[in-house]
Structure formats: C-alpha cells, structure tokens
Amino acid sequence: MTDSVNHATAASALQRLTQHLRPVYWTRLRKTAEVGIKSIQAHGLRSLLTVLGIVIGVAAVISMLAVSEGASFEAQQQFRALGSNNIIIKSVKPASMEASGGSNMRPQAISYGLTYEDILTIQQTIPGISNVIPSRIIKKDVRHLGRDISTDVVGTTVDYPISRNYNLRSGRFFSADEMLAQRNVAVISDEVASALFPMTNPLGESIRIDGNYYNIVGVMEPEAYSNLGRSQAGSSNAAPTRIFIPLSAARYRFGETLVRQAASGVEMETVELHEAIIQVEDQDQVEAVGQIIEQILERRHRRVDYAVEVPLALIRQAEESALRDQIVAGAIAGISLLVGGIGIMNIMLASVTERTREIGIRRALGARKQDIVQQFLIEAVILSGVGGLIGVVIGILIPVVISLFWGMTTIVTITAPLLAFSISALIGVVFGIYPSIRAANMDPVEALRHA
Amino acid sequence: MDSVVASVHDVTKTYLMGELAVQVLHGISIDFYQGDYISIMGPSGCGKSTLMNILGCLDQPTSGSYFLGDKDTSLMNDNELSAIRGARLGFIFQSYNLIPQLTVLENIELPLFYQGHTEQHSRRIATELADRVGLGDRLHHRPFELSGGQQQRVAIARALSNDPLIILADEPTGNLDSKSGAEILKLFDELHQQGKTLIMVTHSDELAERSQRQIRLRDGRVESDDRLS
Numbered sequence: 047m048t049d050s051v052n053h054a055t056a057a058s059a060l061q062r063l064t065q066h067l068r069p070v071y072w073t074r075l076r077k078t079a080e081v082g083i084k085s086i087q088a089h090g091l092r093s094l095l096t097v098l099g100i101v102i103g104v105a106a107v108i109s110m111l112a113v114s115e116g117a118s119f120e121a122q123q124q125f126r127a128l129g130s131n132n133i134i135i136k137s138v139k140p141a142s143m144e145a146s147g148g149s150n151m152r153p154q155a156i157s158y159g160l161t162y163e164d165i166l167t168i169q170q171t172i173p174g175i176s177n178v179i180p181s182r183i184i185k186k187d188v189r190h191l192g193r194d195i196s197t198d199v200v201g202t203t204v205d206y207p208i209s210r211n212y213n214l215r216s217g218r219f220f221s222a223d224e225m226l227a228q229r230n231v232a233v234i235s236d237e238v239a240s241a242l243f244p245m246t247n248p249l250g251e252s253i254r255i256d257g258n259y260y261n262i263v264g265v266m267e268p269e270a271y272s273n274l275g276r277s278q279a280g281s282s283n284a285a286p287t288r289i290f291i292p293l294s295a296a297r298y299r300f301g302e303t304l305v306r307q308a309a310s311g312v313e314m315e316t317v318e319l320h321e322a323i324i325q326v327e328d329q330d331q332v333e334a335v336g337q338i339i340e341q342i343l344e345r346r347h348r349r350v351d352y353a354v355e356v357p358l359a360l361i362r363q364a365e366e367s368a369l370r371d372q373i374v375a376g377a378i379a380g381i382s383l384l385v386g387g388i389g390i391m392n393i394m395l396a397s398v399t400e401r402t403r404e405i406g407i408r409r410a411l412g413a414r415k416q417d418i419v420q421q422f423l424i425e426a427v428i429l430s431g432v433g434g435l436i437g438v439v440i441g442i443l444i445p446v447v448i449s450l451f452w453g454m455t456t457i458v459t460i461t462a463p464l465l466a467f468s469i470s471a472l473i474g475v476v477f478g479i480y481p482s483i484r485a486a487n488m489d490p491v492e493a494l495r496h497a
Numbered sequence: 498m499d500s501v502v503a504s505v506h507d508v509t510k511t512y513l514m515g516e517l518a519v520q521v522l523h524g525i526s527i528d529f530y531q532g533d534y535i536s537i538m539g540p541s542g543c544g545k546s547t548l549m550n551i552l553g554c555l556d557q558p559t560s561g562s563y564f565l566g567d568k569d570t571s572l573m574n575d576n577e578l579s580a581i582r583g584a585r586l587g588f589i590f591q592s593y594n595l596i597p598q599l600t601v602l603e604n605i606e607l608p609l610f611y612q613g614h615t616e617q618h619s620r621r622i623a624t625e626l627a628d629r630v631g632l633g634d635r636l637h638h639r640p641f642e643l644s645g646g647q648q649q650r651v652a653i654a655r656a657l658s659n660d661p662l663i664i665l666a667d668e669p670t671g672n673l674d675s676k677s678g679a680e681i682l683k684l685f686d687e688l689h690q691q692g693k694t695l696i697m698v699t700h701s702d703e704l705a706e707r708s709q710r711q712i713r714l715r716d717g718r719v720e721s722d723d724r725l726s
C-alpha cells in the first residue's frame with residue numbers, strides 16, 4: 047500500500063519536474079536572469095566591490111596553482127633528465143677540510159670523494175645494477191686558435207649519453223676502443239661549439255687543453271634541463287659548457303691530483319672520481335638500491351665526502367611539494383571565497399531590503415515564494431559567477447605575466463579555472479539562499495506598504 | 498442580474514498587536530456580480546484596506562469565507578493564493594507600483610510571466626494593452642520616464658493583462674492631478690462598459706459618483722450598500 051503511494055508521488059514528482067523543463071521554464075529563467083543583470087547593473091560600482099573578494103580568491107587560486115604546477119613540472123623534467131632509473135653519486139668536499147686548508151699557508155694535499163674501489167664494490171655487491179658510468183670532472187681552459195673558453199672537462203665512459211638521455215647533434219660519441227687506447231678524442235657540448243667554432247663545423251678540428259690536442263668527434267645537443275645534473279666543479283649558473291673525453295685519457299693526462307691556486311695559497315686535492323651514475327634495471331628497486339649505496343659508502347668512508355642523489359625520489363618530492371602548494375592554494379582560496387561569499391550575502395540582504403516593494407508587487411502579481419527565491423538566487427549566482435569569470439581571466443593572465451617577466455614556467459590546467467569558477471558559482475548559491483528566503487517570506491501586504 | 502464572480506461571507510479579521518487582539522472586520526458579507534463597478538468608501542480605520550487585502554488574496558480572513566469564482570480562498574495555501582492572484586485578480590495601486598528596472602512592456606507582461614505564458618503570447622497581449630491605454634508609443638520607456646498619469650495607465654494595462662475576474666483599485670487617482678485623474682476614470686468607465694468587474698477603494702465622493710454601486714463601511718461592518726442607477 048505504502049509502496050504504491052510512493053510510486054504515485056514519485057511519478058507525479060517526475061511529471062512536475064518534466065513540466066518544469068518546458069521551454070517556457072527556460073524563457074522564465076532567462077528573463078529572471080535578465081532582471082538580475084539589470085539590477086546588478088543599476089548598482090555597478092557596489093556590485094563590483096562586492097564581487098572583488100570572489101575575483102581575488104579565484105584569481106589567486108588559479109595563478110598559485112599555475113605557478114606551483116609549473117615549478118613542479120620543471121623540477122620533474124629536470125629530475126627526469128637525470129634519468130629515473132639512475133642513482134647519481136657525487137664527490138663532495140667535506141666542509142672541515144676547507145676550513146683547515148684556509149688557515150694554512152703551505153701547500154696541502156687533500157683527498158676525498160669517490161674511489162674506483164667504491165664503484166667496484168657497489169657494482170659487485172648490489173644485484174640489479176645494469177650499468178655504472180663513472181666520471182672525472184675537471185675545470186680547464188680549452189683553446190682553439192685565438193678563442194678560449196673555461197669549461198668542465200668530463201672524463202667518462204661510452205655510456206654517458208645514454209644514461210642521461212643526452213643526444214648527439216652531430217658526429218659520434220667516443221668509442222670503447224678509443225677509451226681503451228686512451229685516445230685524445232673529445233665530444234663537445236653545443237655551448238662549447240658555438241663559443242669556439244662560431245662559423246665553422248667543429249667536427250674534425252682539434253682543441254687544446256693544457257698542452258695536448260684533442261680531436262673533436264662529436265657535438266652534443268643543447269641540454270634542456272641541466273640545472274641539477276651539473277657537477278660541483280662546474281660553474282653554478284651559466285649554461286653548461288662541457289667537453290667529454292675518455293675517462294682513461296682524463297686519468298692519464300690530468301692524473302688524480304689537481305693543483306689549484308686558491309686565495310689562501312696553493313691547494314692540492316686528490317679526487318679519484320667526481321661522479322658516478324648507477325643505472326638500476328628495475329625502476330621499483332631504484333630507491334632501495336639508493337639506500338644500500340648509502341650504507342656501503344657510509345661503511346667505506348670515514349667522512350661524508352659523497353652525496354647520493356636519487357632522481358626518482360626527487361621527482362616524488364617535487365610531486366609532494368606540488369601537492370602541498372595545492373593545499374595551501376586551496377586554503378587561501380577557501381578563505382577568500384568565504385569572505386567573498388559573505389560580501390555577496392551582505393549585498394543581497396541590502397538588495398532585498400531595498401527592493402521590498404518590488405517583492406510585494408511581484409507577489410501581488412502572482413509570484414510564488416519560490417519565484418522570489420529563484421529571482422534572488424539567480425542574482426546572487428550571476429554576481430558571484432561574474433566575479434568568478436573576472437577572477438578566471440585575471441587568474442590566467444597573472445601566470446602569463448609571471449612567465450613573461452620572470453621567466454618562470456607556469457601551467458594553467460583546465461581543471462583549476464573550471465573548479466574555481468564552479469566553486470564561485472556555488473558560493474553564490476550558498477550565500478544567496480538566506481537573503482532569498484528572507485525575501486520570499488516577506489508578507490506581501492507589508493512589502494507593498496514599504497516605502 | 499449577472500452571475501456572482503466573488504463573494505465574502507461573514508468575514509472577520511483580527512490582528513494581534515502584541516497581547517492585544519484588534520478586530521478590524523466584524524462579519525462582512527458582500528456578493529460581487531459580473532460587471533459590477535463598485536466603490537468602497539468609509540473613514541480611515543473602517544477596514545477598507547483590510548477588506549481589499551482579503552479581496553486581493555494578499556491576506557486571509559480570520560473566519561468566514563471568500564469565494565473567488567468557484568474557489569474558496571480561505572482554505573488556500575500560499576502557493577495557491579499566489580496562483581489565484583496571478584490568474585484571477587488585477588491590481589491598481591495609488592502609487593502605481595511599477596517595477597523601475599522594467600520597461601512599460603515588461604511591466605505589463607509581468608503577471609503573464611508568472612502565469613508561464615510564452616514570450617510571444619505575452620508580448621502580443623502587452624503590446625495590445627499598451628495601445629489600448631494610449632501608450633503604444635512608449636513601449637520601451639521605463640517608468641521614471643513617464644508622467645504619473647501615464648504610469649497609472651501602464652498599471653491598468655498590467656491589471657488587464659491576465660484578463661482577471663475582478664480588478665481591484667486602491668485610490669487609483671489619489672496621486673494624480675485632476676486632468677490625469679479624469680483620464681484614468683474615463684478608462685475605468687470604458688472597462689465598465691466592456692463588462693469588467695471593478696472594485697475601487699476611494700475617499701472621493703466624486704469618484705464614487707461614477708461607480709454604479711457604493712458600499713460604505715464603518716467600524717468593520719457594512720454600513721450601506723447602494724446600487725445607483
């Protein structure tokens with residue numbers, strides 16, 4: 047019995063609903079919206095000030111998300127360029143050495159960093175390592191004819207470009223045979239090529255490093271994301287100028303002890319390897335292998351004169367920090383949208399009071415309570431929607447400006463403006479409800495008497 | 498005699514003013530006939546406005562019944578009252594009560610809008626009515642661009658737009674100079690001739706003279722109900 051009653055009411059409710067969807071209903075909605083726009087226009091400045099809160103909230107959240115998204119994208123690209131299957135071990139000069147070296151005027155040899163034996167141990171004890179690419183990185187002046195450039199000379203093995211997704215622009219990388227024979231061959235970076243060979247093709251030419259000539263066999267592509275892959279010997283901010291030579295040749299030509307003219311006197315340091323890339327077969331194992339490497343190095347070194355970087359972990363960190371940024375952006379948006387919503391409620395209450403007589407007239411002419419609610423609700427939504435729209439436009443422009451003037455990567459996703467706009471419209475509904483109901487519940491007689 | 502379009506029967510109205518119950522109407526019974534042109538008169542405080550509010554379905558009697566056509570309004574809820582106002586009643590107010598943001602045409606259309614008529618239909622009727630009240634050349638003007646007399650004519654057109662059973666006018670010439678007032682009264686005469694049912698509250702004997710039935714109220718009761726010939 048109750049079931050059939052429920053069916054009946056459900057059916058009639060559905061009928062009512064479909065009736066409401068007649069074209070007339072849409073005409074009404076449109077006309078109500080027109081009235082809403084008119085009365086908003088009637089108080090242009092006041093309406094604008096009212097929606098400012100929403101505008102700022104929406105613009106802030108979109109631009110903040112764009113900046114955070116861009117930063118996270120950039121970081122991830124950088125780390126990805128390091129190779130997500132890679133673990134990078136670097137030699138780091140311990141801080142204590144620099145202090146003692148500075149106070150002493152006589153030449154002092156210091157020795158730190160990765161050794162061939164470290165690398166060998168790692169390779170032999172940890173399963174799942176597919177490749178190890180050790181490098182020595184030495185800062186040198188490189189000459190060709192009258193030109194010279196200060197650059198990082200990287201002595202490495204043949205797999206270096208593959209491990210870094212670093213491609214050749216022309217020529218080839220040095221071969222395993224050249225490596226074995228300690229041949230004086232060099233592959234230069236794009237930046238070195240343009241500095242030393244502005245007009246000519248560098249392939250086949252020779253460059254001079256210290257007293258020796260090296261034959262150029264290849265030129266690398268410009269590196270897209272290289273900020274983090276840079277060696278500690280390299281300059282911190284300039285574009286990477288690098289020359290790759292066989293590790294064997296580097297060892298043979300430059301030895302392991304570097305003599306450097308420091309401010310405090312002559313400084314000598316012995317470093318066997320500046321960097322090693324450990325490639326792990328399985329990406330899921332990368333972080334575990336990274337931890338084992340840390341443990342091995344901890345056991346083998348008395349000081350922490352090394353650093354282990356796991357790009358995959360850094361990618362994760364970048365993702366996490368992006369998430370944190372999003373939460374912060376969300377909180378800020380939430381607060382300013384709340385403030386904006388209160389502003390809208392305030393203005394709607396004022397509007398309802400001012401238009402008491404209009405409400406009375408409409409009620410007398412046949413408007414039901416729900417028609418009045420609808421009218422003021424639509425007005426509130428238009429108000430907040432317009433605010434949201436302005437906010438979206440500004441929120442998209444701000445990242446563009448940031449990118450133009452500060453060169454930061456910013457990414458406006460489709461979801462951010464969409465979400466921000468929907469929330470602002472929703473704010474209109476939520477904060478418009480109370481004023482609208484208040485308007486609808488006015489006594490028509492009283493409302494008509496209102497001055 | 499024509500048929501009854503509306504009737505109040507033994508209507509009372511009591512307002513609560515704080516603790517105090519003030520009875521404004523003490524059992525009023527009137528039948529309104531199709532084509533009646535009625536003026537309701539009486540000193541202030543006699544219950545004219547309260548009666549008008551009840552006749553206009555803006556308020557409900559405390560006891561008694563009010564039939565508008567075949568429907569007893571004393572049992573209606575708020576939505577039904579709104580619907581019947583929109584469908585069967587036309588209002589003309591002393592202060593015109595046009596909506597300032599809307600044009601002449603849109604003001605006239607308003608009752609039709611709430612009745613859910615199509616746009617074309619509403620537009621056609623409103624244009625016709627604007628012509629009929631002599632404002633065919635002012636369709637897209639806003640109320641503040643019109644004189645008082647013109648505004649009241651818009652209000653009359655609006656009151657006619659839903660083809661109501663009765664038209665309720667509350668001091669329709671109260672805010673007008675005598676010339677504009679005369680024009681409005683002329684329009685009322687025309688409406689009467691066309692068989693519309695008009696109920697008008699007024700203080701003015703001159704106005705009441707033009708009606709065909711005068712009802713005088715005193716202290717919430719019908720004092721006299723005279724049909725003029």
